[in-house]
Amino acid sequence: MIKTKLAAGLMAACAMTAPAFADKLDDIIASGTLRCAVVLDFPPMGMRDESNNPIGFDVDYCNDLAAALGVTAEIVETPFPERIPALMSGRVDVGVASTSDTLERAKTVGMSIPYYAFENAVVANDKVEMTTWEDMKGKTVGATAGTYEAIWLEKQVNEWGEGSFRPYQTQADVFLALSQGQLDATVSTVEVANANVKSGNFPGIRVVDKAPMVPDYVALFTMRNEYGLINYLNLFVNQQVRTGRYAELYKKWVGEGEPANLAIPGVYR
Amino acid sequence: MFDTALTAADFVFLAKGAGVTIIVTLISVLAGTILGILFGVFRYQVGAIWAAPLTFVLDIFRSIPLLIQLVLANAFIGTILQIRISGFTVACIVLSMYTAAFCSEIVRGGIEAVPATTRRAARSLGMTWGQDMREIVLPLATRVALPSWIGLALGVMKDSALVYVVQVTELLKSTQILITRLQEPLLLLLICGAFYFVISFPLARFGGYLEKRWSND
Amino acid sequence: MFNYTFQWKQALARLPQMLDGAIVTMQIAILSMAIGILLAVVLTMFRLSGNRALSAIAKTWVEIARNTPALFQIYMAHFGLGSFGIHLSPFASILLGITFNNAGYLTENFRGALKAIPDTQTRAGRSLGFGAAGAFRYIVLPQMLRISFLPMTNQMVWAILMTSLGVTVGMNSDLYGVTQDLNALTFRTFELFAVAAVIFYLITKVITLGARLVASRLFRY
Numbered sequence: 001m002i003k004t005k006l007a008a009g010l011m012a013a014c015a016m017t018a019p020a021f022a023d024k025l026d027d028i029i030a031s032g033t034l035r036c037a038v039v040l041d042f043p044p045m046g047m048r049d050e051s052n053n054p055i056g057f058d059v060d061y062c063n064d065l066a067a068a069l070g071v072t073a074e075i076v077e078t079p080f081p082e083r084i085p086a087l088m089s090g091r092v093d094v095g096v097a098s099t100s101d102t103l104e105r106a107k108t109v110g111m112s113i114p115y116y117a118f119e120n121a122v123v124a125n126d127k128v129e130m131t132t133w134e135d136m137k138g139k140t141v142g143a144t145a146g147t148y149e150a151i152w153l154e155k156q157v158n159e160w161g162e163g164s165f166r167p168y169q170t171q172a173d174v175f176l177a178l179s180q181g182q183l184d185a186t187v188s189t190v191e192v193a194n195a196n197v198k199s200g201n202f203p204g205i206r207v208v209d210k211a212p213m214v215p216d217y218v219a220l221f222t223m224r225n226e227y228g229l230i231n232y233l234n235l236f237v238n239q240q241v242r243t244g245r246y247a248e249l250y251k252k253w254v255g256e257g258e259p260a261n262l263a264i265p266g267v268y269r
Numbered sequence: 270m271f272d273t274a275l276t277a278a279d280f281v282f283l284a285k286g287a288g289v290t291i292i293v294t295l296i297s298v299l300a301g302t303i304l305g306i307l308f309g310v311f312r313y314q315v316g317a318i319w320a321a322p323l324t325f326v327l328d329i330f331r332s333i334p335l336l337i338q339l340v341l342a343n344a345f346i347g348t349i350l351q352i353r354i355s356g357f358t359v360a361c362i363v364l365s366m367y368t369a370a371f372c373s374e375i376v377r378g379g380i381e382a383v384p385a386t387t388r389r390a391a392r393s394l395g396m397t398w399g400q401d402m403r404e405i406v407l408p409l410a411t412r413v414a415l416p417s418w419i420g421l422a423l424g425v426m427k428d429s430a431l432v433y434v435v436q437v438t439e440l441l442k443s444t445q446i447l448i449t450r451l452q453e454p455l456l457l458l459l460i461c462g463a464f465y466f467v468i469s470f471p472l473a474r475f476g477g478y479l480e481k482r483w484s485n486d
Numbered sequence: 487m488f489n490y491t492f493q494w495k496q497a498l499a500r501l502p503q504m505l506d507g508a509i510v511t512m513q514i515a516i517l518s519m520a521i522g523i524l525l526a527v528v529l530t531m532f533r534l535s536g537n538r539a540l541s542a543i544a545k546t547w548v549e550i551a552r553n554t555p556a557l558f559q560i561y562m563a564h565f566g567l568g569s570f571g572i573h574l575s576p577f578a579s580i581l582l583g584i585t586f587n588n589a590g591y592l593t594e595n596f597r598g599a600l601k602a603i604p605d606t607q608t609r610a611g612r613s614l615g616f617g618a619a620g621a622f623r624y625i626v627l628p629q630m631l632r633i634s635f636l637p638m639t640n641q642m643v644w645a646i647l648m649t650s651l652g653v654t655v656g657m658n659s660d661l662y663g664v665t666q667d668l669n670a671l672t673f674r675t676f677e678l679f680a681v682a683a684v685i686f687y688l689i690t691k692v693i694t695l696g697a698r699l700v701a702s703r704l705f706r707y
Contacts, residue, residue, distance in 0.1 A: 040446070041446075041449040047449075048446065048450055050276065050278065051278050052278070052282045052446065052447075052450070077436065077438070077446075078436060081666055081669065081670050082434065082436070084673045084675075085340070085343065085669070085673070086436060088344065088348040088673065088675060089343045089344055089346065089347025089348050089435075090347040090348070090351060090353050091343075091355075091356060091436055104671055104672060105673060107672070107673075108672070108673040108674070109673065142656060145653070145658070145667070145670055146666075146667075146669075146670030150670075151670075151671070165658075166576055166656035166657075167656060167663075168656045169653060170445070170449065172445070172448065173565070173654075173656070176454060177564075177565075177568065177656065179452075180565070180568035180571070181568075181571065181573055182564070182568055182573045201450075201451075201452040202452060331643075332647075332686065332687045332690040332691065333647070333687055333690075334647040334648075334650035334662065335647070336650045336651070336662065337650065337682055338683075340675065341676065341679050341680060344675045344676035345676060348490055348676060423553070427553075427554065427555040427556070430558065431557060431651075441555065441557060454566065454568075454569055455566055458558070458561065458562055458565070461558065462554045462562070465553060465554045465555060465558065466549075466554055469553035470553045473552060473553060
């Protein structure tokens with residue numbers, strides 16, 4: 001008797017904790033705002049203009065996504081290491097933060113199909129002699145904590161067994177350290193490297209060589225179990241390419257030329 | 270060095286950051302002090318053994334880096350309980366508990382500093398516990414506790430620099446954002462440091478003055 | 487109860503790495519305390535010296551250390567000095583930042599402790615034939631250190647907690663840095679940082695209890 005009562009109580013409790021099923025996609029549309037995690041010290045993908053408002057490829061991409069959903073976009077600045085924690089703690093709905101779609105991460109968050117692809121370059125301080133990427137061996141190198149290139153670079157340094165690796169919290173700190181000569185070299189995306197060299201904000205640095213990495217495909221991400229939203233994101237990325245918006249944004253933020261091909265030959269998805 | 274690209278808009282941006290620092294500090298110190306007084310009186314009143322669980326919990330807030338407290342609280346509230354609240358709220362909750370943990374120590378120390386004989390005298394004059402607390406303990410304990418409390422409040426203001434980790438753009442984070450755009454680390458850092466100093470220094474001095482004045486008699 | 491699956495195994499599997507980080511954290515804290523105490527003694531002597539310039543140095547140091555955030559001081563040690571072409575490794579930056587902070591707070595503690603030592607003691611020492619320095623070294627200093635033993639323990643705990651700020655200057659071998667690196671790889675934020683929190687808690691407890699034990703043995707009389 002008591003047992004059945006208890007069971008009934010438990011079932012009632014369970015029924016109460018399981019809400020009528022509205023998924024994240026519904027929630028976003030209902031709330032009227034889409035909160036995107038964007039990294040804002042990652043030019044030209046994310047940065048700030050003179051009045052310190054967020055601008056950049058990722059910012060526009062988030063705005064496009066919000067427009068497609070018929071809601072207003074809210075840009076939440078997250079440093080690289082805080083991107084996924086910000087999603088997991090419900091601070092944002094979607095990450096539009098140049099996030100590499102690694103398998104390790106996919107254990108925790110759900111990734112869309114790639115929406116951009118980076119190649120990486122080696123950038124060095126002018127005072128350091130370096131002609132190829134392999135000259136980084138034995139040097140003091142650094143990159144932004146938690147990024148694809150940081151993970152690659154740290155592994156390289158460990159394989160070489162000499163030199164040292166320093167992760168910084170933000171891309172800006174990396175280039176600041178490089179410009180000040182605290183670092184001999186860094187690896188960053190070609191886009192960021194060129195933008196930073198060109199801006200003149202960081203005197204005394206130069207692009208040395210391409211880094212021999214597999215192109216860094218980056219994806220939008222959201223909660224792993226939000227299939228409805230992930231489906232939507234996939235279609236959205238597809239539409240951005242199909243409608244030419246992808247090429248348009250590339251031209252606006254990165255420059256002339258062809259944006260990277262997002263399809264990988266010889267395999268589905 | 271003073272040939273700078275800093276504009277008036279950037280100063281407004283910094284001032285906003287400073288405003289956030291001050292608001293977070295005020296809320297946390299206020300809530301933390303109220304909680305701290307409650308916890309402190311409770312701990313004194315029920316004795317060490319019965320207060321042990323509370324003491325243990327409060328001790329955790331003093332033994333773990335604030336950065337980790339913020340990260341954990343953020344992950345716990347957002348990821349595990351899945352409650353949607355702003356980073357600002359998380360920051361205030363954690364800093365309030367952090368303040369309360371230290372404040373309860375100060376309060377307990379203050380109450381203990383009131384001589385037992387004085388309190389017994391008050392009670393034997395017919396004062397109730399409440400009257401004793403209000404009329405005897407409060408004024409005397411405040412003298413002992415206030416200077417430390419000022420130190421604590423300033424400490425919380427300085428420690429509030431860490432709430433950047435839950436996406437709150439306070440003063441130091443605003444400074445970093447400007448450094449990112451303008452690449453004038455030294456100048457910007459000096460401005461930021463000067464701001465903290467200008468608020469903290471006079472208050473710290475005032476605390477020192479009170480301590481000196483009240484300890485002489 | 488929670489709509490969240492804990493994966494403690496993932497975090498516990500990284501425990502050895504995190505314990506290595508804890509050792510680095512301890513190293514930073516111990517070094518910064520040792521150097522900080524020495525500096526604080528020197529600054530206290532500056533203060534007592536009666537020389538205007540020296541006591542101004544001591545005063546400025548103490549006020550800056552106590553009135554700006556530790557995070558600011560550490561950032562300054564790395565990027566601020568970097569602007570002058572002085573390049574410190576992350577380890578050196580965090581060590582410098584925390585040592586600067588420790589020295590400032592300890593000097594202030596020593597000042598309080600000195601008040602508790604009656605002037606007559608110095609005078610008695612002088613009349614026994616000690617020089618000014620000798621009287622300080624043999625009579626005042628030992629008592630000052632003993633009286634400030636508890637504040638020093640507190641500062642040691644602070645030093646441990648402050649090491650977590652090293653990540654802002656590129657530190658990745660201390661306990662917080664290791665945890666954050668692992669977090670960037672796996673994103674099991676709660677589990678990893680909870681383990682780190684327990685380690686931090688145990689370290690600070692060992693230090694405070696150890697200090698109490700040492701104090702009870704050293705200062706029995």
